Amino acid sequence: MTSLLSGRGLVKRYGTAYALAGVDIDIAAGEVIAIVGPSGSGKTSLLHVLAGILKADDGTITLGGQRIDQLSETKRSELRRSEFGFVFQSGMLVTELTAEENVALPLLLGGRDRNMAISTARTWLVRLGLGGKEARRPGELSGGEAQRVAIARAIAHRPKVIFADEPTGALDTKTGHATVNALIEAAKETGAAVIIVTHDRELAAMVPRTVAIRDGRIEQPVTAL
Amino acid sequence: MQLALRVLRVDRRTQVSTVLTALGVAVATGLVLLLVSLPFATQSRAERTLWQNPSFWPSEVAHPTVSWAGSEDEIDGQRITRIDVAPLVDRADVPLPPGIDRLPAPGEMLRSPELAHLASGRPAAELADRFNASPAGLLGDEALMYPEQLVVLVGHTPDTMPANATELAALGDGEAHLDGLLALLAGVGVVVLLVPSLVLVASASRLTAARRERRLAALRLAGATPAQVTKMVAAETGLAAVAGAVIGVAVSPVLHSLATWVAWDGGTWFDHDFMLPWPVVVAVAVAVPVLVVGAAVAGLRRVVNTPLMATGGHTRKPLSKGRLLIVPVAALAFFWSLSMASESQGAMLPVLVSLGFLMWSPTVVGPWVTSALGGFFTKTWRRPSALLAGRRLRDDPKAAYRASAGVVLAVFAGSMALTLMPSLESEAGYFSQYKDNVLYLNTDTEHVGEVVSATDAGLRRYGLAQRAAQVGQVSLRGGPDGFYQGYVVSCSDAKVLLPTSPECASEPAIYAPSGVTLAGLRMESVSEDGAETTDTTETTETLMALPSDAKLVTSDSIGSVLIDPALLPSGAPLTSVDVAVPADDTSRESARTALLAASGGAQVISKEMKLGQQDTQLADLRRVTVIGLVTASVLGGLSAAIATAGSVLDRRRTFGALMAAGTPVRTLARALRAEAALPALVSTIGAGALGTAVGVGLFGLVSESVPVFSPWLAAPIVLGALVALLAASVCTPALNRVRAEPLADE
Numbered sequence: 001m002t003s004l005l006s007g008r009g010l011v012k013r014y015g016t017a018y019a020l021a022g023v024d025i026d027i028a029a030g031e032v033i034a035i036v037g038p039s040g041s042g043k044t045s046l047l048h049v050l051a052g053i054l055k056a057d058d059g060t061i062t063l064g065g066q067r068i069d070q071l072s073e074t075k076r077s078e079l080r081r082s083e084f085g086f087v088f089q090s091g092m093l094v095t096e097l098t099a100e101e102n103v104a105l106p107l108l109l110g111g112r113d114r115n116m117a118i119s120t121a122r123t124w125l126v127r128l129g130l131g132g133k134e135a136r137r138p139g140e141l142s143g144g145e146a147q148r149v150a151i152a153r154a155i156a157h158r159p160k161v162i163f164a165d166e167p168t169g170a171l172d173t174k175t176g177h178a179t180v181n182a183l184i185e186a187a188k189e190t191g192a193a194v195i196i197v198t199h200d201r202e203l204a205a206m207v208p209r210t211v212a213i214r215d216g217r218i219e220q221p222v223t224a225l
Numbered sequence: 226m227q228l229a230l231r232v233l234r235v236d237r238r239t240q241v242s243t244v245l246t247a248l249g250v251a252v253a254t255g256l257v258l259l260l261v262s263l264p265f266a267t268q269s270r271a272e273r274t275l276w277q278n279p280s281f282w283p284s285e286v287a288h289p290t291v292s293w294a295g296s297e298d299e300i301d302g303q304r305i306t307r308i309d310v311a312p313l314v315d316r317a318d319v320p321l322p323p324g325i326d327r328l329p330a331p332g333e334m335l336r337s338p339e340l341a342h343l344a345s346g347r348p349a350a351e352l353a354d355r356f357n358a359s360p361a362g363l364l365g366d367e368a369l370m371y372p373e374q375l376v377v378l379v380g381h382t383p384d385t386m387p388a389n390a391t392e393l394a395a396l397g398d399g400e401a402h403l404d405g406l407l408a409l410l411a412g413v414g415v416v417v418l419l420v421p422s423l424v425l426v427a428s429a430s431r432l433t434a435a436r437r438e439r440r441l442a443a444l445r446l447a448g449a450t451p452a453q454v455t456k457m458v459a460a461e462t463g464l465a466a467v468a469g470a471v472i473g474v475a476v477s478p479v480l481h482s483l484a485t486w487v488a489w490d491g492g493t494w495f496d497h498d499f500m501l502p503w504p505v506v507v508a509v510a511v512a513v514p515v516l517v518v519g520a521a522v523a524g525l526r527r528v529v530n531t532p533l534m535a536t537g538g539h540t541r542k543p544l545s546k547g548r549l550l551i552v553p554v555a556a557l558a559f560f561w562s563l564s565m566a567s568e569s570q571g572a573m574l575p576v577l578v579s580l581g582f583l584m585w586s587p588t589v590v591g592p593w594v595t596s597a598l599g600g601f602f603t604k605t606w607r608r609p610s611a612l613l614a615g616r617r618l619r620d621d622p623k624a625a626y627r628a629s630a631g632v633v634l635a636v637f638a639g640s641m642a643l644t645l646m647p648s649l650e651s652e653a654g655y656f657s658q659y660k661d662n663v664l665y666l667n668t669d670t671e672h673v674g675e676v677v678s679a680t681d682a683g684l685r686r687y688g689l690a691q692r693a694a695q696v697g698q699v700s701l702r703g704g705p706d707g708f709y710q711g712y713v714v715s716c717s718d719a720k721v722l723l724p725t726s727p728e729c730a731s732e733p734a735i736y737a738p739s740g741v742t743l744a745g746l747r748m749e750s751v752s753e754d755g756a757e758t759t760d761t762t763e764t765t766e767t768l769m770a771l772p773s774d775a776k777l778v779t780s781d782s783i784g785s786v787l788i789d790p791a792l793l794p795s796g797a798p799l800t801s802v803d804v805a806v807p808a809d810d811t812s813r814e815s816a817r818t819a820l821l822a823a824s825g826g827a828q829v830i831s832k833e834m835k836l837g838q839q840d841t842q843l844a845d846l847r848r849v850t851v852i853g854l855v856t857a858s859v860l861g862g863l864s865a866a867i868a869t870a871g872s873v874l875d876r877r878r879t880f881g882a883l884m885a886a887g888t889p890v891r892t893l894a895r896a897l898r899a900e901a902a903l904p905a906l907v908s909t910i911g912a913g914a915l916g917t918a919v920g921v922g923l924f925g926l927v928s929e930s931v932p933v934f935s936p937w938l939a940a941p942i943v944l945g946a947l948v949a950l951l952a953a954s955v956c957t958p959a960l961n962r963v964r965a966e967p968l969a970d971e
Contacts (some may be wrong), residue, residue, distance in 0.1 A: 077889060081944070092878060092881075094613070096621075105612075105888075109887070
């Protein structure tokens, strides 16, 4: 499989401590992988570096063969807006907006007009089983429902890669698994790759490929492409 | 208290909030102490200068010890207060006020240090010679209204005192009266500046509000009682408030020291003028923190009653439309109190209370207006920034309005002041029967000849060409208009002294407006007790003894009757007699000196004297208005900036996630600016209109004229909008800090 997103020799330091100590990783288009590791292993740092939220101190990152690690913050921000989607542990929804407005927000920021953005948002909410709850506020949804709104927000603009950082951290096991399934199914529809960071090995077992990280290094060899 | 201290030790944002809250309380305490001290300062001035106040007349004096006369003079636009005294008992037995070591002997004078300094630098003809006395010492500070006051105490014998002298039991006898205008302004100032100060404090304490709410909500859910939660908040806020009050009291002498430089009624202040009685200081130092803690505890309603709702993200009940009623109710109360005040001549407390109520009303209406704005944007948005701003304004209008509350009040105060100022200025004016360049004094028929001769001698001595003229006045009845003011003055003198005069005849004549005949006029006599009498049977023979064959010249260019002195029969009833001298800019001060020296203390009247007091008063009003407006605007801008920054911090995680997902800072900044600026723009326009209406109402208390509306009325609104936008722009730096670590918790 051709690599969509690759990282080579990634290093990230915080003072004298290494969050990443030379990581190589490849993710193919449409692939779903889980990055697992204990607390402080560097899994979240790896996610943030691959997503362009943090800049690596060393190493290279390519997306579709183009280097993206050297882009300016403005360009990286543009990239995150157009090519990437994010699902955070607590959803991080805007509490003042309704469910459909939260989902439409990235589309609006990308320049889509209001009607198209809202229509797309409603479509995805229905697909994720939230039909009839478009006008609800995040505080009026259950934890699982809020995470599905976050998934819809992450996927509505058809990104190439979805980054999910502990997406089930605040959910019970059953709801968590249902959420991950919803994420994987939604990604399949659009062909997006999904990178899930989790400490939950049971959850990691649900996805086709798992990468273990410890002390800033990949523990297991990367599966050959 | 232990919990409050622990939170303060470990949480950086709480530390920042505590410091800002303490600073806000310090500002509020310092401002209130300063404003409350103003009436005491004017009282202090009034008590020091009881011996100078020419408007005070004691009702009865059983054992007078001193004859006293007061007048005002001026030089180069500066007021000179002149007091003439003569002992009625042994000079050593005359009670003297502080600052006056001894009563000056006849021909001696005591001068204020500034007057002595001024006189040493001017020719005697322009100043020193006015007093006809030799310097015998200086007046002490305890006898002066302000440090740079120009005041002189001239000694006489009782028979050389001015005609208007009165007898007093002691020099400095009487009761001091407050400067009512400054007391009113101090009251208005307390209302106008205390509220923005408290809004600043509220904004500072709200930096931690969301986090504190969550913490307290968690404690409530864990079983803490409402009383325990209330005590915790009181302890947290109380720490900052007490510290702030102590700082405010400590730095208030600095504020007072700065205030001594702000001139009022002609001069600056002594440091000790602003000293407050200790009970007042303690009362203010206690009241301000109590207000602050009370407001913090009142804000706990949501946490105490519905701790689950404090976690946010729920659709809230919209604000009641009934809030809109508060403005007309407050306005009605204010205008009712105004009508009561104008009827009862000075019931100002209800006016001030209702003014405060009116100024509080935007706090109630403002959030509703903000919510309505938000509702408008949530229905009509096209850009994401408009959606975010609209939802935020709709979701939490109180928080959104809070950012602009201080600015709104500054606009209200500014509009009120700028409605009053031009209107009061238009009231200023000067009317005189003489031309603008004429100096004159009033005397009696017995002494007028001496005064004229002595004035002319002085004018000759100073090398001046002009001469003094005697101008008598009579009241005339009859003619087409029924009443005429008559001046006993030659036509040539009238041309020099009066604003309008006819073409002069070649012989002595009587000049009158067209339509007047000599036969139709009669003089009114004034009896000894000042009552007017008319005795028609004696009129023809004794009151109007004008020669029937006197030349009469009528003219359309005059409105009064001019009678040549040669035609006035002896014993004619003059109502008053003036000695008048024309002067130009170069001869003005010397001419004034000649008149004053000749009159021995009579009041010389001129356009500068009459307008000077009005100009001083208006300049004082303008000065304090500008200082008040700038102070309120700074406070408003600071509170708006703190509130906006706090709003970003409260939503740090959400903004961070949006930025991590690629939302440009400029989009979020645009939304935040709209959130902060829109309510401020709408509210400032409303506050401007309300302030203007209040200004019109207050002007109506002092005048029946139509108020003058100046284009400067737009200035407070523009200032308010600019301050709001400026304060809103602090969100970009705040967002940039979030962008540095978008997914960090703090």
